[in-house]
């Protein structure tokens with residue numbers, strides 16, 4: 001029998017993956033990025049076919065990866081992880097560097113970046129698995145630790161949306177977890193759950209300007225579940 005909670009024991013980092021050019025660039029939050037060979041250095045990237053960034057990577061043949069740090073602000077997740085660049089310009093107002101291939105690299109909240117040329121592409125069903133060969137990389141900040149997916153879940157209480165390859169249906173998960181009788185509120189933007197039982201503060205008692213700790217959404221975006 002598959003114990004779905006064992007999937008949480010697999011470790012990942014968290015990144016902003018971008019592609020495009022100065023006229024039109026876009027990016028998304030990814031946890032499925034990892035090194036696959038060292039000579040030459042190649043990396044695998046798993047990108048949902050519905051992600052706008054997927055189309056842009058296919059068109060340009062290059063992608064950049066910004067390594068997010070542990071204290072990265074919630075707005076960066078809200079902007080890149082729960083909304084699509086089809087609906088607004090995600091790059092507007094961001095600190096962008098253009099790589100040697102001309103693709104955008106987000107510098108905000110990042111401790112390093114890598115730039116890769118796509119050398120292979122595999123169809124893995126809902127997602128494309130891109131293999132990228134490293135063409136450039138820089139460290140931006142030596143003082144902060146990289147954000148891990150486990151830290152995002154356990155400390156930042158973040159939830160990955162459906163497009164993430166590691167998405168887990170909360171309803172399925174709930175059957176594994178002992179139920180409690182206090183109210184829970186769900187952020188309709190990013191899916192973050194505010195659990196009164198754990199937080200020890202009633203949701204109604206939170207200040208009116210309180211924001212979702214994951215995506216920065218207003219209190220009014222939460223619904224009781």
Ligand SMILES: Cc1cc2nc3c(=O)[nH]c(=O)nc-3n(C[C@H](O)[C@H](O)[C@H](O)COP(=O)(O)O)c2cc1C
Nearest residue numbers: 029030031032047048051052053081083084085163
């Ligand atoms: C923590 C987290 C991890 C994610 N990991 C992935 C991933 O590995 N692959 C993926 O395709 N989408 C992933 N996503 C979902 C995309 O970031 C999200 O669907 C994004 O809105 C797509 O943006 P785009 O349409 O502008 O490309 C993740 C989101 C979050 C918040």
